[in-house]
Amino acid sequence: MAGTFSQIYIQIVFAVKGRNSLISESLEEELYRYITGIVSNKGQKMLAINGMPDHIHFLIGMKPNCCLSDLVREIKKSTNDWVNGKVPNKIKFQWQEGYGAFSYSQSSLNNVIAYIQKQKEHHRKKSFREEYKEFLSYFQIDHKEEYLFEWIE
Template identity: 75%
Template sequence: MSTYSQIYIQIVFAVKNRQALISTSWEEELYKYITGIVRNKDQKMLAINGMPDHIHILIGMKPTCCLADLVREIKKSSNNFIKEKEFTKHKFEWQEGYGAFSYSHSALDNVIAYISNQKEHHRKKSFKEEYLEFLESFNIDFKEEYLFNWIE
């Protein structure tokens, strides 16, 4: 094969209605499960972490991968996994949509550190502030009404 690429994508998505349903007691199991999905789809997991209401995933992506299909599979399968394991007594669903942000190889260490330190990072900044910063720093046009449903 003569296709060479270097594609790094950070994927961010939230629990429906930004409910804080991901418990620290089972988040590690969820991250391992999602890592398995990414690997089974022949992509490379570089970092995964989150908060009770959202998740960050950094992958090395092959050009043959369709990002929308990968995210759909991650959400669908992990949603079923959470229900089967009965991790929460509340109705669990991922919110529609996601953010996807690309990075150069030279930025990877910083992005991995950022994802690894989510709990510390969010002591200072809300998910909404963080997400809006991503959109602005990547010059992504957006309409507020199409963003996640924020619970203030």
């Protein structure tokens, strides 16, 4: 019997609305587990997740029956509700609209996983804006500045 065989790896990047630093060290590990649970419950595989107080990166192994935009929408909606119920903030936790999604080959996975795991170290040298624009340039993604994330200078 014929089957469907695939190998799809996607790194997803998105930021907290207004680039507020609302992902505290005490919250991040539990938030990453929560997001990993959503990814797993949708039948996908989390390979790496990490971030900064104002944005996250994660790498998934994705099946072809998954609609990436639906998965990201579910992650954002569920985590907005979860964080706001867990941590009362003066500022309501919410993700910014939009996201970056970048595909990789099997041979690149170790490097991408290492990159994601070293986010805090990486951002000592480079801003999120610089990093994100480098992704867009490297992957040759046409874009307009006004449609990128809100930037804090």
